[in-house]
Amino acid sequence: MNGTETMKDPESPKILEEDCIFLIGKKKENVVDVTADSLVALFTLECCRNPALNVVLVEREDNSATESGDNKSDNEVWFPVNVKTLSFPLFCIDEDKCPDMIKSCLLPAVLTSSKPWCVAGLCASLRFMLRKTVEVFPGHFCQKFLGFRGGCLQACAEVSVWTKFCEIESIRALKDFSNIYCKNSKTLVFPKDILRFEHHLQHPPILHNALKRKQYLIKKNVADKVQQQELCAKKLSELPELDHEFAEGLDMTLADIMLFGSFHILLTVLKKHVILNDVCPLVVRWYGLISCNEYVKNALPVLGKLITMNSFCDTDMNTLEVIIPVVPSESLYKSDPERYKPRWRSYTHQHDIERVLKLLDEAGVNPEYDSHPSDDLNISWSSYPLAFSPQAGQMPAKRLERKCQQLENIISAVRQVARDGDIIVDFCAGGGHVGIVLAYCLPNCKILFVENSEASLIRAYERIECLGIHNVHFFQSNLDYFQGYFNVGVCLHACGVATDLVLQKCINQKAAFVCCPCCYGGVQTNHILEYPRSQLFCSLSLSVEDYLILGHAADQTHDESNPKTKQGQKCMQLIDTDRLALAQSFGYSTKLILMEPRTCSPKNHLLIGIQKD
Missing domain, CATH: 3.40.50.150 (Vaccinia Virus protein VP39)
Incomplete structure (x- = not known):
């Protein structure tokens, strides 16, 4: 089902009698202007197909977003989405008619219908959506996006470097880039967060089930049974390190979808000005891998309207100077010992x-x-x-x-x-x-x-x-x-x-x-x-x-x-x-x-x- 449905009276429709995810934006004919968080949420929802909750767009009266992407009437950057690219209905509601619990949260947020329970934040809301979809449609493919034991992006951004990167910093990178690029500046600093992700992919993934994954790959790739047994008998530290294929290791997860939602736009524009393989080859490889996923390919039209905006097409490629910043060579996991310097590791010397x-x-x-x-x-x-x-x-x-x-x-x-x-x-x-x-x-x-x-x-x-x-x-x-x-x-x-x-x-x-x-x-x-x-x-x-x-x-x-x-x-x-x-x-x-x-x-x-x- 495509298109939007306007919810004129939020008290009576059955829409609020079901679980709903609330996003920020405004409907304009066949286009909705949304925040960066909402853009990533819509892309993720489309990747999962048939999300088992209603999608509600919260319209703000002071929201006068324009297609230029640099309107700051409420200190936000706005991104257009063609409603016809969505396979699910999008309902609209005025902000003052939102349920009280939703008014108490930063959006995106989910409100459940069965109990007074609200889930707030981009990662938490999307995790809820995935779990609810699997609950309603047992065996749904999006189960795997929750990662090992359902723990993908479970930790909060205040304590997790990785969640903070996926939920806050990658979103901010998209907003900052859109603001700067659309001003037709003569210079452009290559987004640091793409380079941080490049360094992250250079490091071995940190997996809870690393030994089992290594043993599985040995059995899959080593034909000789004796050699298989010898390798599988070794300790974890004695086996070769695994390589990052996806953002969190060897499996595609919600983190990949969220990061792709932000980085697709950045990389599509940046490749006009720099040779990406020279700057971030592992990110390019990762991007190509995610692009081939059938669910991502089906959802790509959600991001298509932004790519064709005049502000992203008019910049003169020949006159723009791109500056490549230097960022620390470390992974985005807090537990990575390389993130810490020895002199910072003890604060309890008596002197x-x-x-x-x-x-x-x-x-x-x-x-x-x-x-x-x-x-x-x-x-x-x-x-x-x-x-x-x-x-x-x-x-x-x-x-x-x-x-x-x-x-x-x-x-x-x-x-x-x-x-x-x-x-x-x-x-x-x-x-x-x-x-x-x-x-x-x-x-x-x-x-x-x-x-x-x-x-x-x-x-x-x-x-x-x-x-x-x-x-x-x-x-x-x-x-x-x-x-x-x-x-x-x-x-x-x-x-x-x-x-x-x-x-x-x-x-x-x-x-x-x-x-x-x-x-x-x-x-x-x-x-x-x-x-x-x-x-x-x-x-x-x-x-x-x-x-x-x-x-x-x-x-x-x-x-x-x-x-x-x-x-x-x-x-x-x-x-x-x-x-x-x-x-x-x-x-x-x-x-x-x-x-x-x-x-x-x-x-x-x-x-x-x-x-x-």
Whole structure:
């Protein structure tokens, strides 16, 4: 079925009674103008044929995209798609008529019909689409695109170099290239991300089942049975390295389709100006391999309208100078040891820690703890249903008592700042330990679970169902993709940068926060955050490396008998003082307190903040 269908009344049509993926764009006769994310999503949907969910285009009133590709009326780049190239119907809806959960997310996003569950982000939405299609059409070919054990692009972009490349950087490369190329500049810098992908393909793939794959290839390619047995008996490290055929190794996955959606346009234009085989031969080989795939060939017309745009055809090939930048020769896997230099691999040399602590001490940064906001920290766990307790969330018995104590601290602090009718977000909700207790104890509040892991959210949902709780909504989403309104933000042991992402979300919404940080050594500057966080710490000429030393030392909190613990606690105080100083600069009244008893966790800090009246 080709073409678009305009959804005039989004409340009544059956379209919203089924699972829907929402994309950004605007319909103009037989053409839709879409964002780069939506373009890649449409191409992927077309590759998979018959996607088992409805595709809804969200039209923005201020969207006046033009075919030039460089309209910036809302700081976005727009790409045309001929609707007739789509094999599925495309429904349109005004942004203000979108369901509330979709309004709370950056798009692309999926809204399920069977429960209050939203999946946000390009990778997560497309993964959901693949799984749903296989569920509805068992044996569907797109099952293989999910990769080994369904793990393709499962990790979130904040922690995965690879997901960040596929979901953010390759998309940004397409937008940046379109912006620059369409201005008819005399010079053009060859996209760095294509060269990064070239280096990635030069490195051996990192596979969970590498030994089995090598043994399979030996049996396939070695005719002599004795030689087969000898080779198959060898250890993994004794066998030759595998070569990248596809983006993630030996099999075509969702990552290949997404990258092809961006790189097809770049390479088609660039080959007019440079000999691609001289610049990125492995990318050219990869591109040729993907181009031959029957599903990709069938979906190529989705990208065809853009290639024929005047802005991409008019540039004078003879006058454009292409500059080839230098990029590090490393793979795009975080676990690749070549990504790390030896001098960066240890931050816990005692002389370095003492130097940073001395710098802060001489600057007069000597934080102290505030008193706990509640005298009543006891919850009568036995008086509640089993699903209420973390015992129902697959919590090991030896950790159960301490987890209950942590929850008592969090819940008591939230009760001090929350009011009836508030929307409370449990960030990094996991299996729902915090959010379930909040939802049960605060029935007049709405609790939103935000968590990247589908498996964890499913466990939380099952417990909610057992308790018959109806004031909970689920967002399977990276922190960055949740954009909804809320009054109180909560997180328990949000690792590394996650705590700072939560605090930034709360500051942006002027919401109260109750946060318990974890994994201080995991803080690192990324595409969203920079460190140090506050102007106070930035004014001390504290380098990023100094800050990482402080963070890694803060993780040396073992037990009271360990000589490093006191120092580690001090470093925790300093990192969290920086975090709270940032909040104070935005008008917050803050507290840094210790959970009680202190032994409930080595990471026993609570950061509490309320906007001043």
